[in-house]
């Protein structure tokens with residue numbers, strides 16, 4: 001491979017694979033693009049789930065972003081350690097998680113916390129737990145406007161919201177709407193679908209206000225619906241994948257200004273039969289809920305991905321080549337990345353001296369819970 005390729009790193013012979021490389025200049029470009037699209041950094045509450053890195057959070061904080069969304073208690077701890085202003089735990093807590101949430105809230109009074117709720121049982125539980133500790137809880141009502149993953153449907157949400165508003169231990173923050181099911185690759189179609197699904201939410205807000213309730217804010221969307229939601233007023237925006245970007249999202253949103261900012265490295269470790277090549281990139285290092293192919297190997301774009309088995313990725317590749325055992329290959333993530341084997345990323349970043357803040361990055365990886 002030519003030296004000029006943007007993803008190529010120095011000292012390839014020191015790289016222990018599988019490895020993750022992140023490219024700060026590209027991440028910075030992505031953050032600036034996020035701010036440009038949203039029109040105001042204060043509208044952004046980016047999700048940390050796809051990067052889970054303190055260094056990436058810090059880069060966003062340097063550009064004025066102060067509030068973040070997370071999905072696990074490990075990510076919540078990571079955000080606390082960054083000293084962010086506000087953390088939204090964007091998963092409805094069970095009793096055990098709510099106890100942890102309240103503990104974190106009591107201990108870190110310099111940070112404000114919020115979380116989601118979509119049913120009365122949880123609401124009453126949260127109220128009781130908060131009352132027992134003489135605390136209040138900031139809650140967003142999680143709305144299901146079509147994804148059918150979590151949330152209350154808009155037709156039932158007004159009654160629920162009004163009940164929530166009168167609970168003494170609860171502060172109503174507004175609505176949380178995640179519409180990750182909206183993915184048409186044509187921008188016009190995506191805008192249309194997003195607006196159609198949002199109509200019931202707009203009606204819900206009006207119903208609540210007509211009943212004397214107040215919806216101080218609403219948090220909308222992930223990356224594919226980021227642009228459509230950015231065209232609204234008075235909403236917050238919560239993309240996450242925009243930070244590192246990936247091939248899958250690039251295919252959905254071709255015009256997006258985001259650059260791929262994370263690349264994996266793997267080595268050829270075996271050639272078990274004719275035209276079958278095995279790389280050390282199994283699901284124990286890189287997991288995804290998406291079907292194969294989950295990655296694209298530079299130089300083997302035509303390969304047929306046969307499967308991942310523990311530490312192994314097997315592909316079929318028909319074209320003549322001189323691949324040798326031990327050769328290093330760069331890999332583009334397609335979608336739904338979950339990099340489990342992060343220890344290797346630390347090693348690589350130490351070798352490369354990327355971010356210029358290696359010790360902090362190491363700390364990040366070791367402390368995050370995945």
Ligand SMILES: Cc1ncc(COP(=O)(O)O)c(C=O)c1O
Nearest residue numbers: 047178222223224238239240241
């Ligand atoms: C609730 C929630 N908000 C925001 C995001 C970020 O979305 P995306 O990965 O499309 O940027 C996700 C990602 O899955 C999510 O689950």
